[in-house]
Amino acid sequence: MPTLVRKTLGEYRRSVIGWLIGISAFLSLYLSIYPSIRSNPEFYQQAALSKYPGPLKDLMGGLADIASGSGYLQTVVYQLLVPLLLIMCAMTLGTRAIAVPEEQGTLELTMTLPIDRRRLVLDRWAAFALSLLAVALVTLILVLALAAVGDLKVPAGNIVAAHAGLFLIAFFFGTLALTLGAATGKRAFALAVGGGYAVAGYVIETLGKSVDAISWLRWVSPFHYYLDGRPVFQGWPVGDYLVILGATAVLAMTAVLAFERRDVGV
Amino acid sequence: MTAVVETEGLTKFYGRRKGLEDLTLQIQPGEVFGYLGPNGAGKTTTIRLLLDVIxxxxxxxxVFGADTRDTAVRGRIGYPPGELALEGRERAHDFLTFMADVRGGVSRxxxxxxxxxxDADLSIRMGQLxxxxxxxxGLIQAFMHEPELLILDEPTSGLDPLVQHEFLAMVREVRTAGRTVLMSSHVLAEVENVADRVGIVRAGRLVAVEDVAALRERAVRHVEFHFDAPVPKEAFEDLLGVRDVTVEGASLRCTIDGRPDALIKAAAKFTVVHMVSSEPDLEEIFLTYYSEEAPRAHAGA
Incomplete structure (x- = not known):
């Protein structure tokens, strides 16, 4: 493994462990209460629908069939909250690749090493990807285990497919933050623009289903390629996932090219 | 012989703000080049251009005949930043090992x-140093791979005197070994003992390149003599390189440009009780160069 990748993984380690603990706690809490929901499905379905009327319901992903294993898993894990957490984790790690060390002034010394600038960005990106992958894999195992224990009756293959999408959407936004940071060197800018795109993208995809005025915009939302295929119910939306992956690759390439031609730390 | 560092019309603007303008300079192998100027004059800009950070x-x-964009060039350079930022929980020793690994390893x-x-404690975490x-x-990572070119940016600011002494000895060893040093500073005293030549940069422009010996000769000094009896002012007037003479009873104050020879000979006719000579003030050397800037500016060996 390249030295810089190894070094960057070391820098990320504590943060990765922190996010893992947080996301795992969230998953354990929510998936462990499923049995009580299953035992009283009408009540909880009704409660969910009355708690989130109208457009709020759409924002929560429709809340259809929340008392079924698949519906519950989609609503509490794969719809909004866990993607939100994992995207935050990814964007934090993404900005720490270039923008944060540049603002701290620690990047300058790294740049005086005989490391090619492209190599520097790609190594940092690879370490970010590996760290995020570690979080995704551990949480996947946890969801599979909790789904089995709670008897959610969701095929394991569908959980893997949904989790892969979860990883990809976070990978996309983390790479976006990394790219914005590599292009500008500004952490706050990267987080604001990346976060803004994530929120707008989510709203457009979920509300766009019932609001015609914005539904044509759904194709620019990364969430469209994650949520529209309903992987928890239908398995791998391979084409959609490839779109996210392709967009991520384009972003990473942009990061390399932008960083290649810029003054650092000015 | 190929110059170790060679620049031609090197110019850097940060937007509209001038960082460095039209720098043409050559540093020869084995030379210790002092790069002098007040803060904000363009010293760090020059160094960061040479390191391809900007x-x-x-x-x-x-550098070494190759464009600064050539990554391999930086393998032959050692550089401790002026303002070194280090963060994180990594221990200093591990960090240095990482730097060494990227550079292809250093001897055990x-x-x-x-x-x-x-006398550095490397067991401390980076963020707590x-x-x-x-x-x-910063110094260890710059010296550890025995680079052919050392670039030092205000190296002694913040070092305690003992370390400073050791550091200057290390620079002299590098020079003895025939390697090249570019050392920036805003204090003449810091470079004059180790540098062969000094370049003076002011407001983004190189205003002069001089041998250190020549620079010292041009330096302005304030000198005070105290005699055992009152002296006549006339004895010190119209001496070569002596000006601003004031005599008050048995004491004499004046300013000398360059060699003190004429003044010493004149003073020797009286009985000198005490003498004070201030270190040459760099600011005044700047002013000297500033006033006659263009004609004296020449670069290269």
């Missing part, structure tokens, strides 16, 4: 040897 607006720079024990020499220790880490 890119020139126009002009070009080569080299890091510890340097740490001992500078004191300013002095941080500087030492």
């Amino acid at each position: 890119r020139p607006t126009s002009g070009r720079a080569t 024990g080299r890091i510890d040897e340097l740490a001992e020499r500078l 004191s300013k002095g220790n941080r500087q030492k880490v």
Whole structure:
């Protein structure tokens, strides 16, 4: 493994462990209460629908069939909250690749090493990807285990497919933050623009289903390629996932090219 | 002989703000080049251009005959930043090992040897290093791979006097070994003992390149003599290079440009009780160069 990748993984380690603990706690809490929901499905379905009327319901992903294993898993894990957490984790790690060390002034010394600038960005990106992958894999195992224990009756293959999408959407936004940071060197800018795109993208995809005025915009939302295929119910939306992956690759390439031609730390 | 550092019309603007303008300079192998100027004059800009951290607006720079964009060039350079930022929970020793690995490894024990020499504690986490220790880490990573070119940016600011002494000895060893040093400073005293030539940069422009000996000769000094009896002012007037003469009873104050020879000979006719000569003030050397800037500016060996 390249030295810089190894070094960057070391820098990320504590943060990765922190996010893992947080996301795992969230998953354990929510998936462990499923049995009580299953035992009283009408009540909880009704409660969910009355708690989130109208457009709020759409924002929560429709809340259809929340008392079924698949519906519950989609609503509490794969719809909004866990993607939100994992995207935050990814964007934090993404900005720490270039923008944060540049603002701290620690990047300058790294740049005086005989490391090619492209190599520097790609190594940092690879370490970010590996760290995020570690979080995704551990949480996947946890969801599979909790789904089995709670008897959610969701095929394991569908959980893997949904989790892969979860990883990809976070990978996309983390790479976006990394790219914005590599292009500008500004952490706050990267987080604001990346976060803004994530929120707008989510709203457009979920509300766009019932609001015609914005539904044509759904194709620019990364969430469209994650949520529209309903992987928890239908398995791998391979084409959609490839779109996210392709967009991520384009972003990473942009990061390399932008960083290649810029003054650092000015 | 190929120059180690060669720049031609090197210019850097940060937006509209001028960082460096039209720098043409050559540093020869084995030379210790002092790069002098007040803060904000363009010293750090020059160094960061040579290290390819920033890119020139126009002009070009080569190091060891290769464009600064060539990654391999940086393998032959050692550089401790002026303001070294170090963060994180990593221990200093691990960080230095990482730097050494990227540089293709350094000889065993080299890091510890340097740490001992500078009295640096490398078991401390990077984010918790004191300013002095941080500087030492910066020096160790710059010297450990025995680079052919050392680029030092205000190297002694923040070092305590003992370390400073050790550091200057290390620079002299590098010079003895025939390697090249570019050392920036805003204090003449810091470079004059180690540098062969000095370049003076002011407001983004190189205003002069001089041998250190020549520079010292041009330096302005304030001198005071105290005699055992009152002296006549006339005895010190119209001496070569002496001006601003004031005599008050048995004491004499004046300013000398360059050699003190004429003044010493004149003073020797009386009984000197006490003499004070201030270190040449760099600010005044700047002013000297500023006033006659263009004609004296020449670069290259």
